[in-house]
Amino acid sequence: MNDPYIVLAAILFTIGLVGFLIRRNALVIFMSVELMLNACNLVFISMSQVHGILDGQVAAFFVMVVAAAEVVVGLSIILMIYRSRRSTSVDNLTAMKH
Amino acid sequence: MTLLTLIPLEGGIFPPGLLTSITFWICAVFAIAGALGVVFFQKPIYSALSLALVMVSLAVLYASLNAPFLFAVQIIVYTGAVLMLFLFVVMLVGVDTHDSVTETLKGHRIAVTVAGLGTIALLVLAVGNAVTTEPVGLEEANASGNVQGLAELVFQRYVIAFEATAALLISAAVAAMVLAHPTRLKPKLDQTAMAERRMQAYAASGRHPGALPNSGVFARHNSIATPALLPDGTVAPDSVSAIIEERVSIPSAEELSAPHAEAVAAIAGGPGEIDADQIPAVERGHDHPGLSNPAEKEGDDHE
Structure with missing residues (x-):
């Protein structure tokens, strides 16, 4: 039975979601997103085991590639914001509010 | 050939699947503890290290799920590359940043808690029970x-x-x-421009164009975090860099001159061999004439 894997992934995803909503440091928000991506990967790989085909593992592989690219761009944006505002708190990013 | 088949224990004295479930329960505990750490540690550096724990635990789970390639990729790409990138950025921007704990949105935390509970209920109750068949296993696909x-x-x-x-x-x-x-917002200052700017500042506000006073050097203190003392016993304002002032506690003028004052007091209260007219001379020494004279010159220009 692979239910425990799904439940573990659900718990990790929810913790990531809560972190995404509750934290205000852009870096930690980013880490929470990574946590959610990892939870999804766990589902992909355990489903690959359930169905006996490797497509789930290929999907997890692509998720990893996309996550790596996303981290590079996201972190350089955070660095740029930090350079101009001396802060990584998302509370200060209100330039596009109006 | 998967990683687990390399271990001869499976199928031997242990019933099949037991090692996999032991691995699962150990890694699940570590993964959830790490995930909670990511969210609830106040310092981003601890969050990043907790994330490393989550990723390594998940890598072990991948290995036990017959995904040896993704096990390696998880460790190399996630724990190796992505996490190190995170740590670099945390070291660049976030070491001394703390999350403010005050709520800026009213009812934010309650709403987040409700959203979290709702999500986990939906996922566990609806999706978690969706798997009803026995897993096929990847032995055939991995043949x-x-x-x-x-x-x-x-x-x-x-x-x-x-x-x-x-x-x-x-x-x-x-x-x-x-x-x-980034595009440069202002042109880069060269040496001539900086000298001109200093002279303009001197003309406008009387700010001394030369070097700033150096830090104080005393018998008991000689770090650059020690301010120089002016002849009147006060601290020379520019003798300690502003960056150092932010990070280290700077000894005050009283602290710096306290040992000297104690020595003076001990001499004055000693066995009565000191004449009364010697005390003012010692008192003058209190101001460290040799040390603070340069500071005095600088300090005067600053006024």
């Missing part, structure tokens, strides 16, 4: 090797997605380079 099987899929059925990934990665690399080179 010619996990990496070979994945390569067959990636380079045949998913080759278009693979090509798109190449485009994504090159755009990400270019984007990172573009973002890392």
Whole structure:
């Protein structure tokens, strides 16, 4: 039975979601997103085991590639914001509010 | 050949599946503890290290799920590359940043708690019970090797997605380079411009154009965090860099002159061999004439 894997992934995803909503440091928000991506990967790989085909593992592989690219761009944006505002708190990013 | 088949214990004295479930429960505990750490540690550096714990635990789970290639990729790409990138950025920007704990939105935390509970209820109750069949297992699919099987899929059925990934990665690399080179808002100051600016500041506000006073050097203190004392016993304002002032506690003028004052008091209260007219002379020494004279000159110019 692979239910425990799904439940573990659900718990990790929810913790990531809560972190995404509750934290205000852009870096930690980013880490929470990574946590959610990892939870999804766990589902992909355990489903690959359930169905006996490797497509789930290929999907997890692509998720990893996309996550790596996303981290590079996201972190350089955070660095740029930090350079101009001396802060990584998302509370200060209100330039596009109006 | 999967990682687990390398371990001869499975199928031997242990019933099949037992090792997998032991692995699962150990890794699940570590993964959840790490995930909670990511969210609830106040310092981003601890969050990043907790994330490393989560990723390594998940890598072990991948290995136990017959995914040896993704086990390696998880450790190399996530724990190795992505996490190190995170740590670099945390070290660059976030070491001394703390999350403010005050709520800026009213009822934010309650709403988040409700959202979290709702999500986990939905996921666990609806999706968690969706698997009703026994897992088929990957023995057949992995028969010619996990990496070979994945390569067959990636380079045949998913080759278009693979090509798109190449485009994504090159755009990400270019984007990172573009973002890392900001356009200069002001022209770079050369030595002539800086000298001119200093002289203009001197003309406008009387700010001394020369070097700033150096830090104080006393018998008991000689670090650059020690301010120089002016002849009147006060601290020379520019003798300690503002950056150091932010990070280290700077001894006050009283603290710096306290040992000297004690010595003077001890001499004055000693066995009565000191004449009364010697005390003012010692008192003058209190101001460290030799040390603070340069500071005095600088300090005067600052007024």
